[in-house]
Amino acid sequence: MADRIDPLSVRKADHEISDIFLKRWSPRAMSGEAVSQEELLRLFEAARWAPSSYNEQEWRFLYAHRDTSEWQRFFDLLVEMNQAWCKNAAVLILVVSKKTMTQNGKPNLVHSLDTGMAVQNLMLQAVTMENVVTHGMAGFDRDAARRELGVPEDFDIECMIAVGRPGSPSDLPEALRDKEQPSLRRPIDAIAREGRFTF
Numbered sequence: 001m002a003d004r005i006d007p008l009s010v011r012k013a014d015h016e017i018s019d020i021f022l023k024r025w026s027p028r029a030m031s032g033e034a035v036s037q038e039e040l041l042r043l044f045e046a047a048r049w050a051p052s053s054y055n056e057q058e059w060r061f062l063y064a065h066r067d068t069s070e071w072q073r074f075f076d077l078l079v080e081m082n083q084a085w086c087k088n089a090a091v092l093i094l095v096v097s098k099k100t101m102t103q104n105g106k107p108n109l110v111h112s113l114d115t116g117m118a119v120q121n122l123m124l125q126a127v128t129m130e131n132v133v134t135h136g137m138a139g140f141d142r143d144a145a146r147r148e149l150g151v152p153e154d155f156d157i158e159c160m161i162a163v164g165r166p167g168s169p170s171d172l173p174e175a176l177r178d179k180e181q182p183s184l185r186r187p188i189d190a191i192a193r194e195g196r197f198t199f
Contacts, residue, residue, distance in 0.1 A: 004166055007182040014188065023127045025182040026135040028085040029172050030164030034065070035090035039132060040163065046125030050118035058098040058111040059118040062149055065091050073148055077160070079139040084173045086137075089162035094145055095119055096155040115158055126163070135162045 011022040044061060052058060064070035066089065074092040075083065086092065097115035101108050119136065126132045142157040151157060169180040193199065 004168075005181050010182045011184065020124055020127050022182075024123055027133050027166065027180060028135055028162075028176055029167040029169045029180055030085070030088040030090070030133065030162065031167035032066070032088040033090065033165040034067075035132060035163055035165065037065075039129065040065075040091055042129065043122045043125050043132075043134075043163065047118040047122040050114065050121045052114040052117070053108065053110045054101065054103065056098070056102060056108060056111070056114065058108060059115040060096045060098070060155065062094040062096070062151075063091055074160075077140045077145050077148065078137070079141075082137050082139045082160075082162075085176060086162050088167055088171070089164040091163040093161040093163065094149060094151075095158040095161065096151050097158050098155055100154055112156065112158060119159065119161065122161070131165050133164055133166050136160070137162065 007023050007025050008019060013022060040063070047059065047061065048057070050057075050059070062074075064074040071092070074094065075086065077094070078086055078092075095115060095118075097111040099108060099111050100106060123134045123136070126134045137160045140160050145151065145157050145160075146153075169177050172180060190199070
């Protein structure tokens with residue numbers, strides 16, 4: 001697409017890393033075209049290989065393809081601002097995590113961390129695929145998600161993810177067009193220090 005931004009033209013690493021990390025960003029502009037079930041399963045395949053404490057694999061993904069009977073239920077969970085652009089997503093995913101250990105029922109203090117790594121795997125897999133983009137969201141009704149999708153109390157509601165084909169930023173609501181670019185990051189010395197906390 002002619003007006004799509006190449007993340008590598010905006011982002012530069014300070015130290016040598018794989019380009020996959022620079023290429024992953026969160027576009028909102030999606031075309032409305034379908035993403036196949038096979039492509040979606042490739043995203044979940046990457047997610048399932050994430051590391052987890054005691055191999056708990058706490059993550060669960062509930063999803064709906066657009067133009068299916070489940071789509072509206074997922075779409076209605078989103079706040080209005082996210083609905084404005086998610087109407088062109090191909091798939092909406094709700095991510096939840098099991099709060100207790102399967103092996104002994106004790107609290108799992110890292111269920112959200114482990115699930116976050118699975119989400120990152122999913123998003124990085126999308127970067128490797130042709131014409132698939134993802135965007136994670138916190139803007140949705142968690143209570144409604146639990147109620148409408150039957151999520152048990154032993155699971156935390158973590159986030160939603162929109163999956164789609166790249167679209168044109170010009171099709172976004174005007175208020176979102178300027179935001180449609182890869183964001184930058186703090187320098188390392190603002191996030192990592194040897195020894196005690198001195199930030």
